[in-house]
Amino acid sequence: MSTLKEIAQYVGVSSxxxxxxxxxxxxxxxxxRTKLKIDEAIKKFKYQRNMFARNLSTSKSNIIGIIFPTxxxxxxxxxxxxxxxxxxxxxxxxxxxMLFFPSFAGTSSEIAKRQLTASVGCDGYILFxxxxxxxxxxxxxxxxxxxxxxxxxxxNIPELDLPINQVILKDLDSTLGIEYLLGxxxxxxxxxxxREKDVHTRSMMKKIPNLLKQRGIPFDxxxxxxxxxxxxxxxxxxxxxxDMGIPVxxxxxxxxxxxxxxTTAIKQSGLSVPEDISVMGRNNSLYSRISDPQLTxxxxxxxxxxxxxxxxLFDSLAGGDAKQKVAIAGTIVERKSxxxxxxxxxxxxxxxxxxxxxxxxxxYSVV
Amino acid sequence: MSTLKEIAQYVGVSSxxxxxxxxxxxxxxxxxRTKLKIDEAIKKFKYQRNMFARNLSTSKSNIIGIIFPTxxxxxxxxxxxxxxxxxxxxxxxxxxxMLFFPSFAGTSSEIAKRQLTASVGCDGYILFxxxxxxxxxxxxxxxxxxxxxxxxxxxNIPELDLPINQVILKDLDSTLGIEYLLGxxxxxxxxxxxREKDVHTRSMMKKIPNLLKQRGIPFDxxxxxxxxxxxxxxxxxxxxxxDMGIPVxxxxxxxxxxxxxxTTAIKQSGLSVPEDISVMGRNNSLYSRISDPQLTxxxxxxxxxxxxxxxxLFDSLAGGDAKQKVAIAGTIVERKSxxxxxxxxxxxxxxxxxxxxxxxxxxYSVV
DNA sequence: TTGTAGGCGTTATCAA
DNA sequence: TTGATAACGCCTACAA
Numbered sequence: 001m002s003t004l005k006e007i008a009q010y011v012g013v014s015s016x017x018x019x020x021x022x023x024x025x026x027x028x029x030x031x032x033r034t035k036l037k038i039d040e041a042i043k044k045f046k047y048q049r050n051m052f053a054r055n056l057s058t059s060k061s062n063i064i065g066i067i068f069p070t071x072x073x074x075x076x077x078x079x080x081x082x083x084x085x086x087x088x089x090x091x092x093x094x095x096x097x098m099l100f101f102p103s104f105a106g107t108s109s110e111i112a113k114r115q116l117t118a119s120v121g122c123d124g125y126i127l128f129x130x131x132x133x134x135x136x137x138x139x140x141x142x143x144x145x146x147x148x149x150x151x152x153x154x155x156n157i158p159e160l161d162l163p164i165n166q167v168i169l170k171d172l173d174s175t176l177g178i179e180y181l182l183g184x185x186x187x188x189x190x191x192x193x194x195r196e197k198d199v200h201t202r203s204m205m206k207k208i209p210n211l212l213k214q215r216g217i218p219f220d221x222x223x224x225x226x227x228x229x230x231x232x233x234x235x236x237x238x239x240x241x242x243d244m245g246i247p248v249x250x251x252x253x254x255x256x257x258x259x260x261x262x263t264t265a266i267k268q269s270g271l272s273v274p275e276d277i278s279v280m281g282r283n284n285s286l287y288s289r290i291s292d293p294q295l296t297x298x299x300x301x302x303x304x305x306x307x308x309x310x311x312x313l314f315d316s317l318a319g320g321d322a323k324q325k326v327a328i329a330g331t332i333v334e335r336k337s338x339x340x341x342x343x344x345x346x347x348x349x350x351x352x353x354x355x356x357x358x359x360x361x362x363x364y365s366v367v
Numbered sequence: 368m369s370t371l372k373e374i375a376q377y378v379g380v381s382s383x384x385x386x387x388x389x390x391x392x393x394x395x396x397x398x399x400r401t402k403l404k405i406d407e408a409i410k411k412f413k414y415q416r417n418m419f420a421r422n423l424s425t426s427k428s429n430i431i432g433i434i435f436p437t438x439x440x441x442x443x444x445x446x447x448x449x450x451x452x453x454x455x456x457x458x459x460x461x462x463x464x465m466l467f468f469p470s471f472a473g474t475s476s477e478i479a480k481r482q483l484t485a486s487v488g489c490d491g492y493i494l495f496x497x498x499x500x501x502x503x504x505x506x507x508x509x510x511x512x513x514x515x516x517x518x519x520x521x522x523n524i525p526e527l528d529l530p531i532n533q534v535i536l537k538d539l540d541s542t543l544g545i546e547y548l549l550g551x552x553x554x555x556x557x558x559x560x561x562r563e564k565d566v567h568t569r570s571m572m573k574k575i576p577n578l579l580k581q582r583g584i585p586f587d588x589x590x591x592x593x594x595x596x597x598x599x600x601x602x603x604x605x606x607x608x609x610d611m612g613i614p615v616x617x618x619x620x621x622x623x624x625x626x627x628x629x630t631t632a633i634k635q636s637g638l639s640v641p642e643d644i645s646v647m648g649r650n651n652s653l654y655s656r657i658s659d660p661q662l663t664x665x666x667x668x669x670x671x672x673x674x675x676x677x678x679x680l681f682d683s684l685a686g687g688d689a690k691q692k693v694a695i696a697g698t699i700v701e702r703k704s705x706x707x708x709x710x711x712x713x714x715x716x717x718x719x720x721x722x723x724x725x726x727x728x729x730x731y732s733v734v
Numbered sequence: 735t736t737g738t739a740g741g742c743g744t745t746a747t748c749a750a
Numbered sequence: 751t752t753g754a755t756a757a758c759g760c761c762t763a764c765a766a
Contacts, residue, residue: 053759420743
């Protein structure tokens with residue numbers, strides 16, 4: 001590749017002149033004739049500026065580092081993909097590139113640390129947590145990020161009592177889905193959770209017994225199974241549950257995939273949804289719309305959360321130093337797998353306008 | 368952020384010494400005492416090296432630029448996600464980061480050009496084409512990439528008669544699925560294609576009439592509908608097809624999503640799959656396994672194609688200058704939506720070992 | 735309208 | 751074992 005200097009030499013001007021022209025084609029500090037000559041030379045040598053040299057010189061990269069600690073391949077997860085997509089769409093619209101660092105083996109905080117170490121120079125960062133991040137890991141990562149003294153936003157991370165920019169999926173560990181089913185009058189509700197050890201799962205489990213107690217329902221841990229967010233595991237665990245022979249009226253799943261898988265299992269066992277058993281999913285993914293019957297589901301608004309994180313970052317990048325906490329509320333999308341009849345204590349959370357992902361309605365509450 | 372120089376000054380050595388130590392902790396060119404002092408200083412100032420300065424100095428970035436021209440948000444596509452995932456997993460394992468450039472409005476070649484212009488300095492590139500890239504665009508992009516004089520690989524791009532590294536999804540525009548159904552003895556086959564104008568769709572359409580003619584089946588364009596890869600459009604088009612009242616024995620869809628959507632439509636119309644109509648999907652995605660009945664599908668091996676592209680890039684990066692063309696053959700995964708009975712002319716293409724995506728079997732043919 | 739010179743933060747080559 | 755010093759390629763005052 002040719003360099004600025006070479007172009008300048010060829011044209012017979014200084015590299016400063018070429019640089020000035022390149023950074024502002026319309027400048028009047030360079031004569032039209034010189035401009036023409038520079039254009040020619042650039043075409044002739046197929047010159048393109050070196051991004052790293054520019055970044056170094058200007059201390060600005062237009063690159064946002066994505067700190068995403070994972071031990072499985074990225075872009076294969078129906079929960080994090082929409083979040084990443086939201087981030088990407090906003091960053092892209094504002095001219096920022098996204099840098100994904102390598103993610104090897106190790107604890108999540110080791111990975112994040114390595115990712116951060118390799119990344120100094122980005123204009124800002126977005127810190128994700130994934131399924132295998134412990135709270136301790138997350139705090140270590142935030143600490144590490146703080147050292148970089150660059151704007152950053154945390155995303156998909158439990159609410160932290162720290163003065164940092166954070167976007168929170170308010171209903172990631174909430175009991176909204178269960179409350180919805182309780183509101184319909186169901187009392188024997190099977191919970192299909194994700195991974196037993198995940199931060200969010202644990203947080204949710206802490207709230208369940210009390211919630212039930214308030215309605216006079218004793219907590220029975222046989223009504224909790226872990227499907228690991230996969231179709232296979234949830235089907236297996238569900239069949240084990242059925243074998244116990246205890247009654248169920250409704251099933252509250254922490255992902256559409258698990259809900260779809262269990263719906264199929266129910267139908268195959270000769271029962272029908274929602275006549276015999278109601279099923280509720282989560283994420284409002286394509287699975288919930290392809291499933292038969294279409295699934296009533298909870299939408300956490302992941303895409304919007306991603307967009308929101310990018311927006312917070314832009315605020316920071318623009319010099320705003322107020323740390324913001326944006327909580328994004330989930331909504332319930334009523335479809336066919338839960339009967340509409342029954343009293344609704346959660347009217348305000350039900351999204352009646354919903355049709356397609358593109359026209360999502362949502363609201364932000366800046367805490 | 369502190370710099371090397373500051374650390375060196377604090378310790379009382381030259382920045383060269385610190386640099387040497389940082390690049391090789393085990394060096395014996397630096398005394399143990401100095402090493403200790405440097406460690407302290409680094410900890411004290413929370414020093415981390417600036418990536419761009421390193422890149423500039425070493426002409427090596429450990430960053431691979433992903434040229435991905437799209438007008439819709441990334442990471443929302445069940446076809447490209449597994450490809451990206453394959454790329455990511457290999458790059459990551461070898462310590463490379465992935466840089467995604469902003470993608471605005473414009474033609475795909477304008478976007479690619481802007482992405483490339485902003486990217487000089489990456490160690491290598493992977494060029495994607497997406498649904499809205501015309502062949503002309505693609506050729507322009509390749510040309511542009513050539514100028515950068517860096518290793519690159521094209522991926523998800525129609526086979527090009529150029530001496531460049533390319534990974535080809537051999538069956539992306541092949542008639543394998545149709546041949547499979549023909550082999551089962553079906554003659555009235557509905558084709559559910561993606562977008563009418565896509566390069567791959569057109570390429571496939573060119574082959575269909577001949578294929579049918581060979582078996583003595585006249586080509587009837589009422590047996591071709593376009594579902595735009597969405598559940599909604601394919602359901603709509605399918606219902607329009609049904610209204611025509613012409614007979615169908617089997618349906619060959621270019622995505623599992625469309626196949627799942629159509630399967631649901633068939634069941635809702637009172638018919639059953641595969642007893643009344645056989646349905647075949649493509650991609651071997653989660654949809655094909657969640658669908659009821661589970662879908663017989665064609666696996667293009669996108670994940671492996673992504674891995675393969677990364678591998679080709681590594682070869683190039685290591686100095687290998689033989690341009691390689693790797694064609695990845697698709698396989699058919701037999702499940703429940705097509706009866707197993709019937710003569711099989713394609714035995715070698717049927718993947719009997721298949722169970723989960725993790726244990727994919729595939730083969731490469733280096734052309 | 736153009737050129738000079740210094741700097742961005744690191745690495746690499748010598749010489750000491 | 752260490753220190754000068756010159757790159758790397760570009761940007762930006764400031765001077766001319």
